[in-house]
Amino acid sequence: MSRFSDLTQLPDASGHFGPYGGRFVSETLSFALEELDKIYASLKHDPDFQAEFDRDLTHYVGRPSPLYHAERWSREIGGAQIWLKREDLNHTGAHKVNNTIGQALLAKRSGKPRVIAETGAGQHGVATATVAARLGLECEVYMGAEDVERQKLNVYRMRLLGAKVVPVESGSRTLKDAMNEALRDWVTNVDNTFYIIGTVAGPHPYPMLVRDFNAVAGREARRQSLEQIGRLPDALVACVGGGSNAMGLFYPFVEDEDVAMYGVEAGGDGLATGRHAAPLTANAPRGVLHGNRTYLMSDEGGQIADTHSVSAGLDYPGVGPEHALWKDVGRVEYVAADDHEVLAAFRELTRVEGIMPALESAHALAHAKKLAASLPQDKHIVVNLSGRGDKDIHTVAKIDGIEF
Amino acid sequence: MNQHANRIDRRFAALKAAGRKALIPYITAGDPAPAHTVDFMHACVEAGADVIELGVPFSDPMADGPVIQKACERALVHGTRLSHVLEMVAAFRERDAETPVVLMGYLNPIERMGYAAFARQARDAGVDGVLAVDMPPEEMGENAALFAEHGLQSIFLLAPTTSEQRATTICHHGQGYLYYVSLKGVTGAATLDAEAVGSQLASLRALTELPLCVGFGIRDGATAAAIGRVADGVIVGSALVGRIAERADTPETIPQALREILGEMREALDRDVRA
Numbered sequence: 001m002s003r004f005s006d007l008t009q010l011p012d013a014s015g016h017f018g019p020y021g022g023r024f025v026s027e028t029l030s031f032a033l034e035e036l037d038k039i040y041a042s043l044k045h046d047p048d049f050q051a052e053f054d055r056d057l058t059h060y061v062g063r064p065s066p067l068y069h070a071e072r073w074s075r076e077i078g079g080a081q082i083w084l085k086r087e088d089l090n091h092t093g094a095h096k097v098n099n100t101i102g103q104a105l106l107a108k109r110s111g112k113p114r115v116i117a118e119t120g121a122g123q124h125g126v127a128t129a130t131v132a133a134r135l136g137l138e139c140e141v142y143m144g145a146e147d148v149e150r151q152k153l154n155v156y157r158m159r160l161l162g163a164k165v166v167p168v169e170s171g172s173r174t175l176k177d178a179m180n181e182a183l184r185d186w187v188t189n190v191d192n193t194f195y196i197i198g199t200v201a202g203p204h205p206y207p208m209l210v211r212d213f214n215a216v217a218g219r220e221a222r223r224q225s226l227e228q229i230g231r232l233p234d235a236l237v238a239c240v241g242g243g244s245n246a247m248g249l250f251y252p253f254v255e256d257e258d259v260a261m262y263g264v265e266a267g268g269d270g271l272a273t274g275r276h277a278a279p280l281t282a283n284a285p286r287g288v289l290h291g292n293r294t295y296l297m298s299d300e301g302g303q304i305a306d307t308h309s310v311s312a313g314l315d316y317p318g319v320g321p322e323h324a325l326w327k328d329v330g331r332v333e334y335v336a337a338d339d340h341e342v343l344a345a346f347r348e349l350t351r352v353e354g355i356m357p358a359l360e361s362a363h364a365l366a367h368a369k370k371l372a373a374s375l376p377q378d379k380h381i382v383v384n385l386s387g388r389g390d391k392d393i394h395t396v397a398k399i400d401g402i403e404f
Numbered sequence: 405m406n407q408h409a410n411r412i413d414r415r416f417a418a419l420k421a422a423g424r425k426a427l428i429p430y431i432t433a434g435d436p437a438p439a440h441t442v443d444f445m446h447a448c449v450e451a452g453a454d455v456i457e458l459g460v461p462f463s464d465p466m467a468d469g470p471v472i473q474k475a476c477e478r479a480l481v482h483g484t485r486l487s488h489v490l491e492m493v494a495a496f497r498e499r500d501a502e503t504p505v506v507l508m509g510y511l512n513p514i515e516r517m518g519y520a521a522f523a524r525q526a527r528d529a530g531v532d533g534v535l536a537v538d539m540p541p542e543e544m545g546e547n548a549a550l551f552a553e554h555g556l557q558s559i560f561l562l563a564p565t566t567s568e569q570r571a572t573t574i575c576h577h578g579q580g581y582l583y584y585v586s587l588k589g590v591t592g593a594a595t596l597d598a599e600a601v602g603s604q605l606a607s608l609r610a611l612t613e614l615p616l617c618v619g620f621g622i623r624d625g626a627t628a629a630a631i632g633r634v635a636d637g638v639i640v641g642s643a644l645v646g647r648i649a650e651r652a653d654t655p656e657t658i659p660q661a662l663r664e665i666l667g668e669m670r671e672a673l674d675r676d677v678r679a
Contacts, residue, residue: 022543023542025538026561028561028563030565031566286515288538302516304512
């Protein structure tokens with residue numbers, strides 16, 4: 001037993017993580033969520049379902065992903081040893097596919113012929129379009145118009161995969177607006193449509209099932225640490241937008257009190273400027289958006305704030321409700337990395353280790369570097385390298401003043 | 405009828421006694437600019453509105469279609485916030501002490517103001533009911549009692565897909581009236597089937613004595629009358645907000661436009677009573 005064992009029992013039956021989470025949706029969606037709850041409850045402990053999920057992860061996604069000792073980078077930093085959980089090597093290039101494989105199996109069991117998704121950086125959209133192609137499901141992906149512009153490569157990938165990409169022009173034209181539009185679609189087409197949410201937010205049961213499908217990364221990392229390091233790591237570091245890759249890595253370690261955890265939010269232009277996407281680090285007040293209660297960036301009138309980050313995938317004003325609780329109980333320390341530090345980490349890992357990280361993952365790397373420098377060489381840090389950076393080459397090139 | 409009963413209950417009791425149906429317009433507060441909202445509310449009443457649903461603009465209205473999304477955007481450009489909406493209700497009450505006002509919108513502006521502060525200020529302004537589309541009864545917790553203490557009725561939605569078990573819960577917690585969402589989809593979508601709505605309402609009547617009002621898909625006198633035959637009231641939103649949008653550059657013409665369409669609906673609803 002650990003003082004954090006209670007955390008493994010959540011959410012409660014009504015989908016709450018302490019004061020967070022829940023199911024704050026229009027009545028029109030209640031039926032679909034109840035149905036999803038039932039399907040998942042019946043399959044969660046079904047050995048056939050789990051076997052099918054595991055088979056797909058092994059043979060389609062290419063799991064387990066390696067735990068790689070970034071020896072040269074660690075040596076350059078001169079502190080703790082940095083290990084990278086290589087989710088970037090998954091099929092489609094990020095952790096997102098773990099969840100879409102799982103939810104696509106649920107969609108199949110529910111008999112619905114159409115799936116929809118929201119996407120920020122496009123990784124979740126690509127992962128959804130991929131599983132939809134494989135299962136022969138119609139697929140529509142909502143993406144903020146600004147993100148369509150800055151993630152052109154992924155937009156074209158989705159189209160090649162047979163998905164329809166719908167640019168969302170409303171609001172701030174980013175991830176939150178894509179989620180609004182996906183919810184509107186779902187409300188309208190709930191009879192034949194399964195909504196594959198890409199992060200550990202949204203109404204219950206999504207935060208739970210997205211966590212469960214992503215937790216494979218944490219289970220592997222725990223086992224690999226014991227094998228390769230000979231013990232559990234001293235710290236875990238992962239980036240947090242909605243928080244799915246962090247949740248996936250952290251969850252299987254939650255009772256391991258000696259393993260420190262750091263969730264790294266998007267500091268954007270810096271917390272002091274207000275132009276960021278770091279609701280936990282900035283202590284944003286409690287709010288309700290997209291079906292759950294959480295830390296939420298909004299103005300004094302409760303209008304959702306515009307966020308800013310160099311990485312489209314973290315550009316979101318809220319955060320998964322389980323992270324909100326983990327902040328309150330002190331299980332995870334949430335910090336922010338600003339765009340400048342993130343770009344430096346992106347370049348550094350690419351040059352020193354020959355691994356080009358996604359800008360999202362580079363947030364985790366930026367913090368890991370600081371943490372490693374503060375620790376002795378016999379300490380070990382596992383960083384979730386949640387995605388690869390190919391999709392970000394355009395963004396970085398533009399910053400370098402290069403046009404293709 | 406108890407003189408101290410909520411305005412909503414009093415109004416529905418009077419309608420029932422007269423054999424009439426409720427006409428419930430929805431407008432977004434602050435659209436196209438905050439200075440007009442109180443005038444629009446009075447125009448609605450002059451045209452025969454029984455209850456006013458006043459929309460609290462929200463940056464992310466995820467249950468609404470493009471018409472009401474744009475209304476929210478127009479209102480937010482002028483900085484219309486929940487505190488301003490409450491001031492508008494108070495100003496409306498200076499000339500109208502009887503027409504019930506229900507605030508409709510999303511939960512976050514209330515969450516951010518704080519439930520206790522909101523309940524107190526809403527009561528003081530003269531608000532009668534609250535319909536937050538993303539707050540089902542299961543999530544209300546102690547706020548249900550808090551609202552009730554301040555004379556604020558909690559209005560809930562019912563949908564064609566609502567299970568019987570949930571409908572029972574919602575009917576149990578509901579106050580004032582129930583808002584039956586006649587269609588799947590966002591506000592302002594598609595056309596509706598009055599016959600199907602009628603049979604669904606019939607099964608709900610076994611669960612509750614609350615008035616059943618129908619929203620989504622009511623756009624003119626004919627659709628209002630068709631729904632009026634099977635429901636206790638009709639709620640009209642996007643059709644009004646669409647007219648406001650068309651006249652956003654000449655707001656002085658909007659009260660007359662509201663009076664025309666609501667007048668047509670009022671007449672169509674009352675024709676059935678006389679017949």
